[in-house]
Amino acid sequence: MDSAVESRERHEQAAAAWLLRQDAGPWTEQDAAAFEAWLAQSAGHRAAYYRFKGAWQEAGRLRALLGRGTAQPAAAARRRPWRRLPGLAIAASVACAVGLAALAYLLVLSPSNVYATRVGALETVSLPDGSRLTLNTDSRLHVDMDANDRRVRLRQGEAFFEVAKDPLRPFVVEAGDKRIIAVGTAFSVRRSGSDVRVVVSEGRVRVETAGRPAEVLQAPLLDAGMVASTRGDAVLVQTRSPVEIAQSLSWRTGQLVFRDTPMAEVVAEFNRYNTRKLVVEDAAVDELRVGGIFHATQLDAFVSLVQRGFPVQARAEEDRIVLTARK
Structure with missing residues (x-):
């Protein structure tokens, strides 16, 4: 043997x-x-x-x-x-x-193997190859593995991957028409319709478009500290500081971290984690800048702090909380 x-x-x-x-x-x-x-x-x-x-x-x-x-x-x-x-x-x-x-x-390893989370939930899964994945809120993916292949199909949402090194079997995440390929590394993939965002915290990954030769599109290689955002065939690659990378991945602990972030973006993030939605009915509120660390599902606590720190008033309705400028 x-x-x-x-x-x-x-x-x-x-x-x-x-x-x-x-x-x-x-x-x-x-x-x-x-x-x-x-x-x-x-x-x-x-x-x-x-x-x-x-x-x-x-x-x-x-x-x-x-x-x-x-x-x-x-x-x-x-x-x-x-x-x-x-x-x-x-x-x-x-x-x-x-x-x-x-x-x-x-x-x-069955092709029908599916992992999914409801709104506001997180789930960590140990895979048979020694890799681990963490699913963010309202996410769904399929895992397919055999002796020659390691493949994950991200149908919706976001996941963080800690990949066990295996040079003979690259770890491939498919998100729409994009393929994110790694050997042994740690990175997140977020899919919003056809748009994809990749954040690399360790190692190196390559982003490809399915059906297109890598050399034609000059598929970017992303090192630790890089973020790639795709739209169609266009790929924007940016280098981020360790603090910014940690902020992007803070959801793994159930927290949302904001640093001088427009209220419109803050509201959009909170709405990913809560069935009761925040609604802004005043453009002046959208333009406010927010900083701090918040629990993703503690919406009432966030709204209370916003009312205390900004000229904002909240109106609670059955399935939403409406934010307007305080008169």
Whole structure:
């Protein structure tokens, strides 16, 4: 057997054993320290663990879908103390975990695999290859992966990608007719209709237009700290400071950060995260500049602060809050 394949299988078996140990309990401080040391030993350990963790979570969902009749025995097995399992039972349990994770892995790689968030919600997902993605509010995407390909189709909204390095399988995000291609990096993609915005916080990505040779469009390479905004075939690339990049990605913690931002843009951002909308009925209010850090879904707190800090009054209606200049 090829040494690389053997190494990967060893990593996967160890990852499955750690997951089983965490699931079975008890989990001590010594266990946690040993696990962290194992993770730190190599990128292969980390990739195997997060790959199997995603598969394990998917397997849990599968057990829940199968009904209580199958879920209860699994729960009973998990309550059995780890140290009381004889060696043969441990080996069998690890094999079962590997098999169950492999089944879930196939499910995760299904073309129908869809992740979505409602308005105001965030979700973080561990992918089978060791990558992680975080979906922003009101977003939807499809994940397709196999031995040769890693592809995400962003249907709407925004997502942040932390890509596990794999030179043989570039990580491709499709957003409309745009392809964002990476190997091992961290970046966000926001899709608004046919317009796409890419923010790179680590590594390097390339932005292409589907069906067009990269050399024809001179597809831009974006390094960390760069932002690309597309409209049609036009691509605007800008370099941003670390503070501005952090501001653009602050939504991952549920916060919105503004620095001398026009009220019209602030209102548009808040409306992405709330079903109750802000409406400005006065052009003078739109031109006000806002700075600060706000929780994306705490609309009432924001409106209260605006009324205290600006000559603005708010009128609450059933499904909206109307902002006008104070007379």
